[in-house]
Structures are given as C-alpha cells and as structure tokens.
Amino acid sequence: AIHPLDGTVYIFAQGAAGGTPTLCQSSGAYTAFSGSTTFSVVSMAGLPTESGQAYSAFGIGPDGRLFLGRTTGTAPGNKYVAYSDDNGTTWTGVDTGVTGVAGDNIAAVGSGGTYDVYFGTAVSNASGTSGTWSQMPTVGSPMQPHANDGATMVDPNNSTVVYLTTDVAFGMTPDQGQNLVDLNDGIVAVQVNDFDMDSGKTYGWLASKAGIFHVRDYNTPSVVWSHSFPMGDGAPYHAIALDPSDATGQTAWAGNNRVYHTTDAGATWTRPFAIEDNGYQGGQFDFYSYVDALAVHPADPNVVFVGVHSPSSGVRGGLFYTEDGGATWTQVSTTIGAMTYNAEVTDLLLVPGTGSDATVYVGSEYVSDGTTSAYGVKVVDYVAGTGTTFTNDMNGTGGLITNFGAADLAWNAVDGAVWACGQNSSGEPRVYRLASGSTTWELMPTAGLPTSPGCTAITIGEETDGDKIPFIAIGEQIYYNPSNGAGDDETTGSWVADPVLAYPVGTAINVLFWDELLVGTDAGFYGHSGTVSLPVELVAFDATPDGDAAVLTWRTASETNNAGFEVQHYRDGAWQARAFVEGHGTSAAPQAYTHRLDGLEPGTHRFRLKQIDFDGTFSLSPEVEVTVAVPGAYALGAAYPNPFNPQTTFRLTVARTQQVTVSVYDVLGRRVALLYRGQLTGGDTHTFHFDATGLPGGLYLIDVTGEVFHATRPVMLVQ
Template sequence: MKKMFTLFFLLLFVNGYSQSFTWQWLNPKPHGNAMRSVNVIAPNTVIAFGAAGTVQKSTNNGTTWSVKNVDTLGREFRAAHFFNATTGFVCGSSGLLMKTVDGGETFTYVTSGTTNLLYDIEFVDANVGYASGSSGTMIKTTDGGATWSNLTTGTTLAIYGLSAPAPDVVYFGTASSPSVFRKSTDGGATWTTVTPSGLTQSIWGVHFINTTTGWIATQNGGRVYATTDGGTTWTNSITDGLVVPNAVYFTNATTGYVTNNNNGKVFVTTDAGATWTFGDGTTEPQYAVVSSGSDVFSVGRSGTTTKSTDGGTTYTLMGNAVTITQIRKIKFINATLGIGTAGSTTTGDSLGFLIKTTDGGNTWNQLPYNFKNIVYSLATPTPTTWYVGRGRNAIFKTTDAGATFVEQTQPTTGTHNFLDISFADENNGYAVTSTGGVIKTTDGGTTWTNANTPFGTTSVSAAYVFSPNKVIAVAQSAKAFMTTNGGTSWEALTTNIPGNFFTVNFYDENFGVIAGFNSPSPVASKTTDGGATWTALTLPGDFDGNSIWGIGFRNTNTFWLGGINGAIYYTTDGGTSWTSSKPVTGNTLYSFAIVGDEMWLSGTQGTILKGYSSPFIPVNMVSFNASINGNEVNLSWKTATETNNKGFDVERNDGQSWSKIAFVTGNGTTTEANTYSYLDKPESKGLIKYRLKQIDFDGTYEYSDIVEVNVGAPVKFDLAQNYPNPFNPVTTIKYSLASKTSVELKIYNILGKEVARIVNEVQDAGNYSIEFNASKFASGVYFYELNAGTFNSKKKMILIK
C-alpha cells in the first residue's frame, strides 16, 4: 500500500491585520531583526527572541531555523527564561510578558502589572521569578508566573540586568547616573547597595551561579567585575577590544562568556574572569550568549546568529546576507530585475554599493563598484541606464546595467548628499540635495546645471518628475514646491499638513501622496489633480511615533505607507481608512517597489521584504494543501465564500520559473463553501512549488501563498536490513530521511563497542545507500545503528570470512 505524505498550509485570519497576507524575508536570511536573548532548552534545540516579537528556533542545533512574529503589536522581546524544553517566559517592551508551554510553538499573554519596558527575567524555581525594567521597575511572582507584584527597588534608573540564585536572594544593576548595584536577601523586601568601588557607568549584564559568586558586565571601560562573597568585595579585569560588554553568562565558577556591544566579538574566560580571549563570526554587535557543552551561541543586531563548536575559540555566522547596511532605495524594473542602494554614512572613504537580483529578489549580488559612501538615490530610466546619487556630493551613471560607472560632472560643491534622483525619460532628470540644491540634465547626464531652488538651505528629501518641465519636490520644514517650466520658477504647494516631508510619490499624473512626520505623529496628504490641491489624510493613532519614509501604490484606492520601527500601513479606500500590516520587523523601512501584484520593501540592517501589493485575496480561501502519492501531486483547496471568481490558474515552479499547468473554473459569487482539486504528474523530481492565481471576471487577479512538496523524497525515516547478509567483506546499508537532519551511522561489535562511524554529517531528505567494507574486521556478529534527529534504529548483520 502506498503511503501518503500531506503538507498543509492554512491561511489564518487575525483580527486587526490584513487577511491572508504574509511577508517574506529576502535579506538578511532567515531575518534581519535584532535578537536580544538566546536559550538552549533541550539537546539540539535553541530558541532566541528579539525585535518585532520575533521568535527564532532550531531543533537541529542551529543547522536550520524557523522564524515567526508572535506579538500582535510587534513589540520587542528583551529576555527569556525557560524551565525546561517546553515551558518558558519572555518579556519586553511596554510590560510585555508571554508564556509558552510547548517549546515556543505558541504563546499566551500574561499580565505583568506594568507598562514599563522589561529588560530581564529570571526564575529561581517553578514558582519564584523576578523581572526588571525601566524606571527602577522590579516585579515578582511566587505562583509560577500566574500573578506578579511590584517591588520597591529604591531607584528610578533602568534596571538592565538581574540575577536570582535563590528564592530570597536577588541582585540587580542599573543604568548610569551613576549606576548602582543592589542585593536583597529577603526576596526583594529590602535592598543593600553593593556597587563596586569606582563603578559609575551602566551595568548591562548580571549573572550569579550561586548566592555568593557572580559577575557583572559594565560600560566602565569595558570592565567585567567578579565577586565570590555576595558583593562585599570585587575584582575586575579589562580586555583590549572589549569596549562595551553587554551580556555575561557563566557555565561554572571558571568558564564564562561576554558579548560586546561595539562589534561581534564574544569573549571567553576559563579563569573566572581574570583573563579573556575572543572569537568572532560577525562584525555586528552581539547582545546575548549561551553555551551547552562545547557549543556556544550568540545573537545580535541585524538578526545575526553565530555558533562555536569549540567552546568559543572560533565562530561561524549562521544565515546569510548580501548586506546589513541600510538600503535607502529599491527599484524593480520588472518582476525579476531589481536594484537596491546600500552603504555606510561615515565621513571617510567607506563602502557604498548597489545590489542586484535577477530572480525577483530570491538571491542578491553586490555589484563591484565602490562609490565610497552610502548610495541614497537611484534612477533607472532604462533597464541598462541608471543614475546613482551618493553621500558627499557625487552622481554616477552606468549604461551597462551596473557593470561600469562613470562619475558625472555637476555644478554643486561641498559635502552634501544627493538624496533623490528622478528622470522623466532617458535624457531629462533632476537631483536634489541635503542642502537645498536642485540640479537638472537635459542630455542624459552629459551636462548638469543648477535649477533655481526655492528651498534655501533646507534639506530636500525627494522629488517626483512627471515630464521634462514638471517636477514636485518636498523638503523638511513643511516645504513642498512644484515647477512646470523646468525649474525656472516654483509654486509653493498648500499640502494642509505640517512637519518634515520625507517622501513624495505618484501613481499616475494625477494621484499622489506626500508624507513625513510632525512630532509625535506621522503626516500624509494626497492630491487627485496632479498637485494643484491637497487633502490631509487622517492616519491611525497607533501609527504615532513612526515617521513615513516610503509610499507604494497598487492603484488609487490601495496604497501603502512604511516608516520607522517597521511600521507598515495600507488603505483600500484611497486613504479614508487604514489598517496595520502584521508587524514583521522593527527596522526602519525606506522604500517600496511594486510590479503588478508583487511588492518589495527595503530599509535599515539590510532589510528586504517581499509581499503582495493587494492585502486581500478576493476569494476567502481557508486552506490550500499539496499531497504526494508516489510521483503524483494532488492539490486541493477550500474557499469559505467567493466574489466574482472566474477561477484559478494552477502554477508550478520546479526550481527554474513559474509556469501555468492548468485552469480550474471557480463558482462566481457564492456564500457557500467550495472544495477544489487538481492532480499533477510532474516529470521532474525534487522540491516543487505550487501557487494559485485567482482570477476575477474583470481580469484582476491575486496569488495565493506557496506550498512546497518534495517529489520522490521518502515519507518517513527508515533503516533497511543490509544486503547481502551474511556478507564477506562488503555489504550495502540503505536508509531514508524524511527531512534534513544530523545523521550518524555507527558499527558496533558483539560487545557493544563502536568500531566504525561511516556517516557523521547533516544530510538532506532523501534515500541513501552506503557500502560498508569489513575487510579489516574478524568474522562475527555486528550491529549497525542509525541516529537521525530523534529517529533511532539498530539492526544485526553477520560477517563470515
């Protein structure tokens, strides 16, 4: 009987967020959110927490990671404590406190009793736990986290770190002004100050392994302080390169680790902190560290995760990124060809470059030209002719799609930044600067001249060029101007919004939006007559604090706004009402690119996200799944309701490109549930992707999310009997892996002693066949054992010579 493997993909509906809408991280991978906490909760199981409610988990010791955002408000996680492989607490911004009882698969909210940011959390046992936060906050539970009460700490300084080695013994350290370090021996009822002499700077990390022995990581010249008598006396060490230690973790009285807030170095000591050495797998600051045996994991900025397998001597960066610098502009010329701008803002010669994709953003490459400062702006009047504006006053041009660049001669002087470049066609373009300048070209960049500028010295953020003569440019200090004569004269626009304007974009010659920030709220205004008149848009209150830097249009009804703290909002009624997209990052988002249904977003820390320009799939699809039966793939999907549904194109991608393989007729408009299916017989084997293109009768369409199947892959873990058996001296051992995992294949003699290890590596899902040559072994009974993740199987074989 054939066995069936089924992969289910559910489209869940979450109140307050766009239905059926997901974001995909294209760079960095697996994500780019800052991670603040890391825990080893079981053998091979590592879980980390960070910005935007991010949970990152591996069940194969870091080989692969799953990533999800679990806080509906996108708040930042700062610390976590796990009792065992299943139960743990995590805390963070605005008093956020959540609990999991299934190893991080799901979380529930816990009332913390505070709205202050919670920096650290630690449980002494299953009942007693403490959490600390801003404004001197300390909360305590004695019933396993069900309820929490406030403790009086005697300080209003932020408490960055705490350690509770016993139910009644707890230590904490604060921010500077100056910093204080305190101890309680009565469960937080009273406190004694035990600050090391001379310590005035912030205490970032605290770790005690018992009631008397502990360490604190401080900003005080990079010093790590140690005590063995409960804080009565202290010793300290300072290490070159350890500028700002921000997390400390000891496995015993002698071996410990400290991370560095200024770079990716992770320091290790084996003499209780008297001396330190370091290893590094990244240049990004690392915020937390944990060890398990000889394995050491650290996490930090830009989603970086590093791993050491030799106790901290060397580290490997897990995941990948084409860049972790800010990407100020992203443009897609078509659905596959995209370009992004990147680089550093330092004052000296530094790296500035472009990144390019030819497969819709799945992979990116850094182009070789070094512009020596961050690239702020990009114009692509043709697929091969591009203009680049960088920091420190330079414009470059390529006519071969980025293979070579030539710096343009232009009239401005000084060290200002070219914040935007926009072209009407191949010859006519404008560039604006951070010191109020506007320059133009009418001959494809051969010559540039100064246009009259109405901005004075105010930084001009963006410009939209309609034609060789018509341009709208916006600046800080609520300045917005339009020229219709090529920059000879400018008309001030009445936008009806105050503040600093950071962006302007148009869907067509009539419909456009200007947006920015007027503390404490974002601002936006729209025009429907090409800029002649403007109407202020009312943005939602939970958008407060988030300035707007990016605008993306699907049409005049549906468009998107993006800004700092990862804020993403959309409207489907031309700006009358707004909905928040489910938080996916805490990084600032600068730029949108939209081609048809596909949409890309770029921002700080190398962020590139991909989604769909429509937040809703017109058909209320409740499930889409793919199942394998032999070499056949059965696709089935269900809808709850349908509106104007002509039907579904079934599309397949076998690793090269998407192609239509079938059309399934829909049910028009109906409130009844419907089930659809299609049987595919792909010629190729391996990983195959499927998606649905739902088409309305008016021709509009939306894509479903993607399901994947592995045709020809085994459906279970299995170890077969060797053949031949008995054998002399060679036999074949076959086994199957249902998923990628760490694999060991060992040979034992009759006494149970391991005599050979013929496989010891991570392997992909598939069927494997290994020859075992026993020419060096004596006749007798042997056993072979397969360990693959949690799967274990052992079989007997007989060698007869």
C-alpha cells in the first residue's frame, strides 16, 4: 500500500497465529525510488495479539492511519481491527461485532475527518473506530446478492462506489455499504455443490454457495427457477435431497452447517437439525463441520439420513438419521466389538429395501494422519423401528480396500450395481463397482485416465443404444466408459475423454446428474443434450508374438466416422506412434484388423490403439502386452545413433541371469569406458548409454562379455 500523505510504500507479510505480522516502510516516496532506497520495519510493540489468531489484512486510511485485520474469539468469531495513528508506536484494537472470517484486505475511502473503512463484509462509516462497524448491506436485504469476505476495492474514478465479492461472483455498493448491487451480467459463479431431480425430470433442487435454487416445469419451454436462503442463512449449501414421495416436487431437505426442510418449494423453511446443537454434538464436531450429504427414503419420507464432513484435522465426521421427519435424531453407532470407526462423509446412497428398510452406502474421504483414519465406502443396514447395523470394511477382490477415499456414489437402477469414485492416497483416480448381491468391490480399469487428480463426481448415463455406462469427472474433464456392445455397466476397456465434455482449465466439477448430462461446477450449472454416440465399438484387441515381431489383431462391432487407428508402442517411458491403420468410416457391420510390428528387441512390449474420428476426436484402447523371447544366449541391439556425437544408446538382453561386463574399446585395444559390471536379470531388456565427450573421433567397439557369451558392436564417433 502507498501512504496517501508522503507517498512511502508499505509491504505487509502475515505472521504466525498468536504473533505479530511484519510491516515494512520505504525510506522515500515511490516517485523517488532509486538504488539507495531502503525499507525499515514498522514497530508492532503495542499491537494486540490473540492466541490462535493471525493478522491477515492491511490497509491505510486517507489520513495515514494504519489498519490491520484478523478475527477474534472462537470460530466463527468476529472481525477484529487494530489501527495506529503514529506509524505503529501505539495501537488501538476494535472488535467490529461483525461475524465471519477476515477479509483479504482493508480499503478506506474519503478525505480527512471521518471516512469509510471496508473489511470483508464489514463497513465503518466513522474511520474504523469502536462502535461504528456494521455488516453490509446496512440498510437493504442482506440475502441477494449476498456479500462474502473477499477483497474490497474502491473505484478510482468514483470513491462512493466500492466493489466486492459476492456468493454469485461480483457486486458493488454505491452508497457506503447501505445497499448491494449485483454486477453479474454474464459472469455468474454460483458454485454448484449438489443437485437432485424427480424421476419424471419435472422438478429439481440445487444446492450452491449462493443459496438454494428450485426448478419446475423443467422439460417444458417455460422453465421456472426460484431462489431462497433458508431462514436467512447465507452459509454455503453442500447438500440437497428432494422427497421422492411428493409428486409436486415442493418438498426438499437442504444442508450447510445445518439441515433445513421445506414443503412449499422454498417459500418457508424449518430447521430440524444443526451441527452446533448440544455443544457441537458433544464436541465431536467443530465450526468447520458441515452437512455434505442427505438421503430421503423414497417409500417413507419420515426417514432421512444426514452425513457430516469436516475439513479439520483428524476424523470428525458422522452419520445421523431420523424416523419421524426430523423431530428426533439418532447418530449411527460405528462401534464394532472393541473398535470404534468413523467416516468423513462425502456422499450417501440410499437403496430402498422392504417397506421402510434400506441399505445406505456411505462414501468417506481418505484420512490417515497417524492417529485417526477413514476411508472407502461404509455400509449401514437400516431396519425400521429397530435401528442400524454398521459395516466398516470395504472388501475387494484382493482383500480389504483401505487406500481409497470415496468422493461420490452412483446407483444403476437397471442392474442394481453401486459405483464409487474418488482417489487413493497418492491422488490417483479410482473407480469401484459393487455388483448387485455381491459383497466384493471390483476396481475398474484406469486405461485412458490421467494419473492425477482424483475423481470428484460420478453418474450413470446412457449410450444411444440405451446401454447404461458410467460418467466421471477428473479435473475439468468428463470421461465415460463405453459399453462396447457388452451391455450395461461395462467393467473393462478404456475411458474416453470427449472434447465436448471438457471444461475450461481450472474448473472444479462438483456434481454430475443424468437427465441427459447435467454438470454442476464452481462456475455454474450446465447441460449437455443428447446421449453419447460412440465413433467405434471396439470388441476385441489382442497381441501375439511371432519371432522378433508382434502381431496385433482387433475387431469392431460398428464404426461411425472412423478415420482409423494409430498403433502406439510404449518405449523409453513414453507412448510412440508406430503405424496408422485406416478405418472403415461409418459401418454397421463388424470389421477386423491386423497389423505386424517387426524387429522388436527381446523383452516385454506394451501396445495400445488410438482411435481417431474424422473431426479429430479420439479415444484410447486398453493396453495389451507381448513378450519377445531371447533367440539365444543374448541379444545385443544396434547402437543408435551411429555414427554419433557425443552420445549413443544400445540395449542388451540375456537369456538367463548372469554376471556381465559392458565396456568400450578404441581400435588400439585400450578400454576407454566401463559402462557396467555386475549381474543382469535374464529376460529383461537393459539400456546403456555411451558418452564419448572428450574422446577423439574414430571407430570404437562396444564389448559385452557374459558367463557364456561374448559380443562386440562397432560405433563411429564423428567430430
């Protein structure tokens, strides 16, 4: 910041919680900066500090008053301001009385005397002194638009106008904080977190940072949206669930730090549950805990499950349910024998049973901090009037699945399979499927997926032939796994990244819902019309060895606009194009392809196909492997490049494990380099590099000596 009276520059650096920040001032005005300009530290000796709180905002008033800002008290606490009129020698602390986190900066506007000070959602019209702070807007309705605690900026051409962030995106106050005006024409960022819709696709509910939205007449030309903040609560909403038994679509449950219930499309709300009740449920939760999932029983609307998640350290989530429409609540016991488990709930999937009974699948974030842990998908069996039974273990085909955090769950109503997506502890995307009637989760293939980030959302959609297939979100890209003619719930093959389903870089995709494809992101709510039409239905892909060659064969059930296949070979840590095989364009008949790759070195080789559409759209096949045997005791490949300068590379494979020495000699028989001496594993291909930097040009011999063989290869160094 620049001092308005003397032009000196101040640089602010946040300090540790409970300590003082660092504030430096230049030795001269910014207009006279030179190589001799220095900075000195401003005194903080009298600055009021508080355990656990750090000053995070700074600003200067038009009279030169220095302002620092933080929060005070137990979360959520109030905004706290300290100011100094003598350049840091003494400080005066002020509890603004305005609840919320600290803003990003402090902005002041006016001239001399009394002026306005802005700090997040707080404003003082009397130079920031005690007793003069209020929450914006000070006169108008605080709910739409709803200001949040981001940056505030004064218009340089009109000091009565101050710009600020809102839950929708961007707003302003034209009258010193009395009213707020929406400035989001074409720039809407409601941060959609959850969505639910009736089976007839007529009514829907949406939970966002900007409140709750209700839509009716969705499949008509006259769609109607309405908006509300339940009981004036402006905290971000993370969960929404409609009541499937209400054919009018007016009944829903919404969750942020509390649970709200409406039966009249959001005109009025009640609050049957809150995390902070009973001392944060006996201290299990804290201010940062929130309701991340809701589930309503379709046959008994009085049965509702609530999942709690907390970003705080440790495992501080939980699961509650009501059997009387929210009048009373019971926490699901997670104690099994002598062990008590828990879950950082990310999603709930309620599968109805007989009558009011149900099985509830509970997605949990992965947590492992050395003291507490949570992971995977838990199962709660609910029996009406009797209670619940909790199962912690997530059984996989290879044993217990513990290295997995579930972000989202989906159910295929056709075959009853449950799907879960998320990531492992390394941040790699993972998708699991639990077949109907099974107790064993199956890990889905990862071919076609990136190695990071993790998967954030999943839904079950359709292809044009009606087959049910999974759609998942990873980063800003949506992937789907085609059925390849195999029917519903494909469990093999490669994921497809359709460019049509790619969002701008940096977009966070929070929820997927199938009515065609609906996508909720941190920047709004979007729809993709039409089902997925696949350019090629690949039904088989195999590789077989033939001497030093690999013979690749593949078949398609049908093709649409198929330009062809790029044959890719994995070598030297990357996929390399080896050939292109033309496709059959558009064909409803099965097609068969064969391609031979000769001259392969001994060892294991990986191949895949890149199917390319005429418009450039492509998808990747699953990978296949083939092992080329060592023809004799050894196989020494040709060096490349040759001639070379100054480096060349060659590969060696031995039939059996043995001691091997790899050297390089000049034409006089002098060894100029020892590349390797030790044991080589039989059947593996080993790569060697010869760097001839500093050697004269000419002929050299690569010499390889094993226990049962000796071989040489000439290489030419050119200068």
